[in-house]
Amino acid sequence: MGPVVTIFSIVCAVIAWLRSRDRAGDPRSWRHRVKAMGWGLLLLPIAWIVMWLFGVNPATVGLLLLSGAVLIMAPVVAADLATVMLILLGLYGLAAAFAVFKHARQTARVVMAVPVRAARGARIFVPKGAVVSGAGKVTAAPHPARITSPPTAVAVPRPPKSTSFQQIHPPKTVSLHQVFAPAFSTGIRPGPWYAALTGTGPQGYVPVLLAAFLFLAFGLWLVPRTLGARGALIGRLSSRVQRLSETRTDAVDTAAAELRRVERDLHDGAQARLVALGMSLRAAERMFDTSPKAALALVGEAREMSSRALTELRDLVRGIHPPVLADRGLGDAVRALALETPVNTTLDIDLPGRLAEPVESAAYFAVAEVLANAAKHAQARTVEIHMRHTGDVLRIAVTDDGIGGADPAKGSGLRGVERRLGTFDGILAVNSPPGGPTIVVIEVPCALLSLKTSSC
Amino acid sequence: MRVVVAEDLFLLRDGLVRLLEAHGFEITEAVGTGPDLLRALLTHRPDVAIVDVRLPPSFTDEGLQAALAARRRVPGLPVLVLSQYVEQLYARELLADQAGGVGYLLKDRVFNDDQFVEALRAVAGGGTVMDPEVVSKLLVRRAREEPVTRLSPREREVLALMAEGRSNSAIAQRLFVTEKAVSKHSTSIFAKLDLAPSDDDNRRVLAVLAYLNA
Numbered sequence: 001m002g003p004v005v006t007i008f009s010i011v012c013a014v015i016a017w018l019r020s021r022d023r024a025g026d027p028r029s030w031r032h033r034v035k036a037m038g039w040g041l042l043l044l045p046i047a048w049i050v051m052w053l054f055g056v057n058p059a060t061v062g063l064l065l066l067s068g069a070v071l072i073m074a075p076v077v078a079a080d081l082a083t084v085m086l087i088l089l090g091l092y093g094l095a096a097a098f099a100v101f102k103h104a105r106q107t108a109r110v111v112m113a114v115p116v117r118a119a120r121g122a123r124i125f126v127p128k129g130a131v132v133s134g135a136g137k138v139t140a141a142p143h144p145a146r147i148t149s150p151p152t153a154v155a156v157p158r159p160p161k162s163t164s165f166q167q168i169h170p171p172k173t174v175s176l177h178q179v180f181a182p183a184f185s186t187g188i189r190p191g192p193w194y195a196a197l198t199g200t201g202p203q204g205y206v207p208v209l210l211a212a213f214l215f216l217a218f219g220l221w222l223v224p225r226t227l228g229a230r231g232a233l234i235g236r237l238s239s240r241v242q243r244l245s246e247t248r249t250d251a252v253d254t255a256a257a258e259l260r261r262v263e264r265d266l267h268d269g270a271q272a273r274l275v276a277l278g279m280s281l282r283a284a285e286r287m288f289d290t291s292p293k294a295a296l297a298l299v300g301e302a303r304e305m306s307s308r309a310l311t312e313l314r315d316l317v318r319g320i321h322p323p324v325l326a327d328r329g330l331g332d333a334v335r336a337l338a339l340e341t342p343v344n345t346t347l348d349i350d351l352p353g354r355l356a357e358p359v360e361s362a363a364y365f366a367v368a369e370v371l372a373n374a375a376k377h378a379q380a381r382t383v384e385i386h387m388r389h390t391g392d393v394l395r396i397a398v399t400d401d402g403i404g405g406a407d408p409a410k411g412s413g414l415r416g417v418e419r420r421l422g423t424f425d426g427i428l429a430v431n432s433p434p435g436g437p438t439i440v441v442i443e444v445p446c447a448l449l450s451l452k453t454s455s456c
Numbered sequence: 457m458r459v460v461v462a463e464d465l466f467l468l469r470d471g472l473v474r475l476l477e478a479h480g481f482e483i484t485e486a487v488g489t490g491p492d493l494l495r496a497l498l499t500h501r502p503d504v505a506i507v508d509v510r511l512p513p514s515f516t517d518e519g520l521q522a523a524l525a526a527r528r529r530v531p532g533l534p535v536l537v538l539s540q541y542v543e544q545l546y547a548r549e550l551l552a553d554q555a556g557g558v559g560y561l562l563k564d565r566v567f568n569d570d571q572f573v574e575a576l577r578a579v580a581g582g583g584t585v586m587d588p589e590v591v592s593k594l595l596v597r598r599a600r601e602e603p604v605t606r607l608s609p610r611e612r613e614v615l616a617l618m619a620e621g622r623s624n625s626a627i628a629q630r631l632f633v634t635e636k637a638v639s640k641h642s643t644s645i646f647a648k649l650d651l652a653p654s655d656d657d658n659r660r661v662l663a664v665l666a667y668l669n670a
Contacts, residue, residue, distance in 0.1 A: 303567050310564050314541055323541045327510070327517035332545060339544035342597055 012068030079226040086219030093212025100205040250419040273309035329354045343375045349387040353448040366417045370398045370440045378402025396442040404436035460502040461486040462493040490518030497526035504580035509539040532557045536579045542587045556658045559585035584661045585621035594668040614641040619664045
């Protein structure tokens with residue numbers, strides 16, 4: 001049985017090795033393959049040690065089969081399985097050690113060696129529950145038993161009154177050969193579940209206990225690294241998925257609302273003006289011959305209208321994507337913004353390059369909203385803007401000396417900013433006690449796209 | 457008067473060229489990209505250049521950058537910058553060298569060709585012309601502050617027109633008053649804002665803009 005199991009496990013490892021390819025189907029590097037197999041391979045030595053400790057029985061053979069299968073199917077799951085297995089084995093070992101200890105003590109308490117001087121083949125009476133030790137073999141129990149080779153002693157649970165006894169000693173030590181022998185042995189050991197451990201004498205529980213502790217310790221050490229890590233990962237992933245679906249809904253809603261606003265503005269503004277413009281021009285055309293003066297006035301009106309249409313389009317575009325932002329990026333766009341607010345602004349901007357356009361835009365409108373709030377609601381007189389990009393995080397702090405009391409939950413403006421930033425995993429923190437000052441901090445994780453190349 | 461025109465949209469460029477030719481300007485070169493503009497400005501040294509802020513290849517503020525670069529090499533090279541938008545920031549950058557010969561107007565100002573040509577001639581003559589929108593934004597920003605609040609409404613009107621780069625006679629015409637009245641207002645404004653009075657039109661404009669931009 002042992003060789004079959006060993007060969008099977010080696011075959012499993014080889015198949016796992018061959019199967020370990022990355023998602024694109026390319027064969028992985030050595031390191032990747034070993035890593036992929038690592039945890040699965042751990043199951044094999046466990047199975048061997050189990051076979052040594054508990055004999056080659058159906059449970060251990062099943063463990064080997066399972067470990068092989070897991071190794072082939074999913075090395076990642078094997079890590080969890082190995083952890084659980086180690087803990088279960090540890091508990092099993094503890095129980096076994098306890099059983100062996102109890103057995104040994106019970107035996108030791110009563111075990112007195114009965115010197116047997118019977119010849120080979122002689123029949124002796126062996127008391128019920130007695131343990132034959134030494135090289136002695138007893139073919140059939142209970143009584144009378146035939147002695148196939150002369151035992152040194154027969155231990156009995158309760159000493160017969162008339163017999164003289166002698167202490168059995170000493171416990172055998174475990175040899176390396178014994179450790180690996182079961183893996184290659186063909187026999188299946190009989191006896192109780194801890195039978196394989198009893199042969200080592202009264203102190204036979206010691207290596208079992210040590211192994212059990214080792215298994216338990218290793219298993220518990222692995223828990224946070226395998227099961228715990230997976231649990232934490234699943235927790236993180238599910239909260240991430242939830243956040244992503246929330247922010248995606250927000251982003252889609254915001255984009256749709258924005259498009260609706262643009263459509264409405266165009267419809268009511270520039271489009272309507274162009275219609276009126278066309279009508280004025282047509283009227284002027286008709287009047288051209290009859291009353292050139294009135295026609296001239298109409299043409300002048302038309303020109304005025306086209307001017308107004310342009311103004312409206314300009315304002316609309318400014319609300320969608322400000323030209324300075326497109327031209328120069330966030331730093332200068334905020335500088336331009338500061339120039340146009342009625343509040344005195346102090347700027348401390350250090351952006352060594354451009355950011356991704358959507359991030360720039362979101363950050364710009366966030367600052368614009370905060371500045372507008374400072375001027376409109378907080379009645380601030382001075383505002384300080386600090387803007388830095390460090391360690392792939394854009395950090396903007398806007399401080400004003402206004403009356404405070406800003407609350408993102410109340411106004412729709414800051415809430416909208418928060419939503420828009422959320423799409424980029426950005427955050428908006430508002431600290432605004434009544435009476436001021438208001439400090440708004442915006443943080444957006446983002447990479448710098450390019451270093452500045454322009455001369456300014 | 458020799459003019460270099462930089463505008464990437466063919467229709468607009470063509471329109472500008474025709475308008476300028478109709479007013480007796482000589483078009484030295486009409487270009488469509490930033491690098492071409494810089495080259496044209498430095499080789500032709502025109503009397504005035506009309507520059508669109510946004511130009512290819514990058515479609516950012518390439519025209520403005522080229523104009524600023526040319527002015528760094530040829531100080532005071534007259535440039536009238538046209539744009540779909542006026543930005544305080546760009547106005548500031550254009551005015552920074554205090555050399556005059558700068559204009560910054562919205563593209564729709566071309567509709568009124570007389571005023572546009574007048575502005576162009578003013579820039580060519582070393583004057584400073586700012587779009588009313590720039591000036592009104594500057595005034596809005598300063599409106600709540602101390603010295604500006606002391607100005608009378610009429611004085612504020614005069615201040616705005618001065619900042620746009622108009623001469624006393626132009627202001628007088630616009631406000632339907634005499635030139636004398638305008639110069640009285642202007643003296644009063646300079647006194648209230650604590651600025652050194654100057655007879656030179658351009659220096660006066662620069663002083664007012666510098667004050668508003670501060």
